Amino acid sequence: MTSPVNLAPIVLFCYNRPWHLRQTIEALQHNTLASGSNLIIYSDGPRHESDKPLVKEIRGYLRELKGFKDIKVVEADRNNGLAVSVIKGVSEVLKLQGKIIVLEDDMLTTPDFLAFMNEALDTYQSRADIFSVTAYCPPIPFPAGYGKDLFLAPRASSWGWGTWIDRWNKADWSVSDFVSLKKDRNKVKEFTKGGEDLWPMLVKQQQKVIDSWAIRWTYCQFKNNAFGVYPVRSKIKNIGTDGSGTNFTFKTGYYGEDMNPEKIEIDPDIQPDAEMIKLFGDYYRLPFYLKIKNWLKYQL
DSSP states (O other): OOOGGGOOOEEEEEOSOHHHHHHHHHHHHTSTTGGGSEEEEEEOOOSSGGGHHHHHHHHHHHHTOOSSSEEEEEEOSSOOOHHHHHHHHHHHHHHHHSEEEEEETTEEEOTTHHHHHHHHHHHHTTOTTEEEEESOOOSOOOOTTOOOSEEEESSOOSSSEEEEHHHHTTOOTTOTTHHHHHHOHHHHHHHGGGOTTHHHHHHHHHTTSOOOHHHHHHHHHHHTTOEEEEESSOSEEEOOTBTTOSSOOSBOSOTTOOOOOSOOOOOTTOOOOHHHHHHHHHHTOOOHHHHHHHHHHHOO
């Protein structure tokens, strides 16, 4: 079990959703390791005039916050956007702490979320083929007889995740080899084992259609022949898919309906499972019309 003095810091990114943020923090406060954990909150600045009252409300709430070993709030004067905020914030904290647990302002967690994440970070720190751990699992079907509580996937999760400084420092945020990658169709095909949506997202990122830290982090994982560790059942529930988010603006109640309160058995020697990787990739398969649209619009 992780010693309380070695707990990973929690970094939380928020913007203009006071209700979601309160739910996220209240769930965190109920975690068994909350009082021994340092919490660093990055509060992004307003993008529009209408955001100012919401940002002000959030910062007033954060100044009264309790329930953690130490709380630090970093207030941005202007709007940086999520990608810049995450890359900068995670880099800053990792430089000082070496490992990290990351949340956004729309994540409910089970009371043992921090315990699981800390144990996973400690267990897999020496595994060069593992770049990240997460407490979230997409609703994929599992093969009959799959007896483990965890699996490896060729994709990094952006929902309730953690990593280490030596992995994070390998990320090339400019994706400087994109031109050569685009010419190598076999490599592109290999990249999309983590989901057919990955290549279109990376193309859009490079064309500045989107601004995503997560797709570049997943590509870093791919380049290093590495995996993310996922639980079979989530300890995370996303409450931001109600149309209120800046990066997730359509409404759905499908994500994270159930959270697993039971202890997860962590296997330090877990290996990639071909069937699990296929099922995971199939979940992110794109509909045919979207493939045509991407091909026509972005020359994929």
